[in-house]
Amino acid sequence: MIKEISIIGAGLSGSEAALQLAEKGWKVKLYEMRPGKMTPAHQTDKCAELVCSNSLKSLRTDTAAGLLKEELKLLGCKLLDIAMEYAVPAGHALAVDREAFAEKVTSIIENNPGIELIRKEVTAIPEGIVILAGGPLTSDALMQDLINKLGEQHLYFFDAIAPIVSADSLDRSVIFDKSRYDKGDADYLNCPFNKEEYYEFVEALQQGEKHTAHEFENEFFHDLSFRFYENCMPIEELARRGVDTLRFGVLRPVGLEDPRTDRRAFAVMQLRAENVDRTAFNLVGCQTMLKYGVQKEIFRKIPGMQNAEFLRYGSIHRNSYLNSPYVLNENLSLKAMPNVWLAGQFSGVEGYTESIAMGLLVAMIIDSSVSLLPETTILGQFWRRLITPSEQRFQPVNANFGLMPELIGIDKNKKKTEYANRALEDLHNWKK
Numbered sequence: 001m002i003k004e005i006s007i008i009g010a011g012l013s014g015s016e017a018a019l020q021l022a023e024k025g026w027k028v029k030l031y032e033m034r035p036g037k038m039t040p041a042h043q044t045d046k047c048a049e050l051v052c053s054n055s056l057k058s059l060r061t062d063t064a065a066g067l068l069k070e071e072l073k074l075l076g077c078k079l080l081d082i083a084m085e086y087a088v089p090a091g092h093a094l095a096v097d098r099e100a101f102a103e104k105v106t107s108i109i110e111n112n113p114g115i116e117l118i119r120k121e122v123t124a125i126p127e128g129i130v131i132l133a134g135g136p137l138t139s140d141a142l143m144q145d146l147i148n149k150l151g152e153q154h155l156y157f158f159d160a161i162a163p164i165v166s167a168d169s170l171d172r173s174v175i176f177d178k179s180r181y182d183k184g185d186a187d188y189l190n191c192p193f194n195k196e197e198y199y200e201f202v203e204a205l206q207q208g209e210k211h212t213a214h215e216f217e218n219e220f221f222h223d224l225s226f227r228f229y230e231n232c233m234p235i236e237e238l239a240r241r242g243v244d245t246l247r248f249g250v251l252r253p254v255g256l257e258d259p260r261t262d263r264r265a266f267a268v269m270q271l272r273a274e275n276v277d278r279t280a281f282n283l284v285g286c287q288t289m290l291k292y293g294v295q296k297e298i299f300r301k302i303p304g305m306q307n308a309e310f311l312r313y314g315s316i317h318r319n320s321y322l323n324s325p326y327v328l329n330e331n332l333s334l335k336a337m338p339n340v341w342l343a344g345q346f347s348g349v350e351g352y353t354e355s356i357a358m359g360l361l362v363a364m365i366i367d368s369s370v371s372l373l374p375e376t377t378i379l380g381q382f383w384r385r386l387i388t389p390s391e392q393r394f395q396p397v398n399a400n401f402g403l404m405p406e407l408i409g410i411d412k413n414k415k416k417t418e419y420a421n422r423a424l425e426d427l428h429n430w431k432k
């Protein structure tokens, strides 16, 4: 019997799930609404477009993001392989050439005989087996259909994204190349602030005019309180917390001594390459809600960026996801519609790699009804978080060692490595 499935959304999770299931002999209908209908963040019609940063975070196994990648490799993740193929230098992080990456994923999907890529907005959940992978910007019509079918157990919040500037508009007599503590090649550009420049910048951020909530109001949602993650906090909000917050946070200068003078600046803004050719750089940690004109004025106060050309401004976007612990079965299908699964950010994870991971996991569950993954793994913890109700309001989960069951009697300095060793060994055994 031919196994058929509809996947809504050819983003990171939908593309991964489609490739996995096609390989297992499924006939996949992969629906993607772009370019006919764009989201507020996507800029192309490509599958698996990275909408903001080009970084999939650390590759080091003693970090949770790195461990997640090792787990994904062990389980045969497709998109991670492609990301590795299109990696650009970024120290120990996996950053990719976003255009080349998305182009490659799209061409593999288009040429896969098991996948039919249908360029169409899905406005109601189709019959049959379905994966909803519409992401944080799932279209309003589909959200409305879900509201009708599931009730109002949805949550939402807004994300902010960082600006990108062109490399040739930067003043390289001020800016220097260096990675923090010289780990990796000198992959980052660094803009050194002296004390006066730093406080002037902070004051400008504190006073900068921002977009107001109503400009982003969604007709279906009336609670306009902004709910940010700590790691997605707009830079101007951080600046408002205190004049020194930034220099002890995203602008901390430690490990970034200027190689020309060996001196440490008062604060340092890091810029990370956007592509292999290093023609464009994003402002690390500068996700923002400031108005475009204000961004230009304020970010040009950063030393070396006085003539910066902005290729993209920061902005804010809606993030939709379901209250998974209350609406999902143990196998991650919807209680109200057991033939329908969620994947990606929409299912309640947060981040590129996490979204890819959920595409892979859900595909494995649908194809092979796999048993719950070990609780010592990041993936096993994602799965548990999505099906375990708690007293607190459900918030999306990302890879972090705080999820892990404690390791008793292990030296603090070795803990992270031991978490990783234990997870990979358990996953290995589970796979067998």
Ligand SMILES: Cc1cc2nc3c(=O)[nH]c(=O)nc-3n(C[C@H](O)[C@H](O)[C@H](O)COP(=O)(O)OP(=O)(O)OC[C@H]3O[C@@H](n4cnc5c(N)ncnc54)[C@H](O)[C@@H]3O)c2cc1C
Residues within 6 Å of the ligand: 008, 009, 010, 011, 012, 013, 014, 031, 032, 033, 034, 038, 039, 041, 042, 048, 049, 050, 051, 052, 053, 054, 055, 120, 121, 122, 123, 133, 134, 135, 136, 137, 138, 139, 142, 159, 160, 161, 316, 317, 318, 319, 343, 344, 345, 346, 350, 351, 352, 353, 355, 356
């Ligand atoms: C503005 C923004 C910036 C982000 N920045 C980062 C970041 O820097 N780093 C990070 O790790 N994570 C970031 N995220 C979070 C998250 O990792 C990404 O959104 C990631 O792409 C989510 O993957 P996904 O597969 O869930 O959704 P997506 O990759 O967004 O894919 C969903 C796809 O579904 C399509 N679609 C939606 N509705 C329909 C419909 N009704 N019919 C057909 N197709 C539909 C969309 O067009 C899209 O292609 C960001 C999110 C947002 C919104």
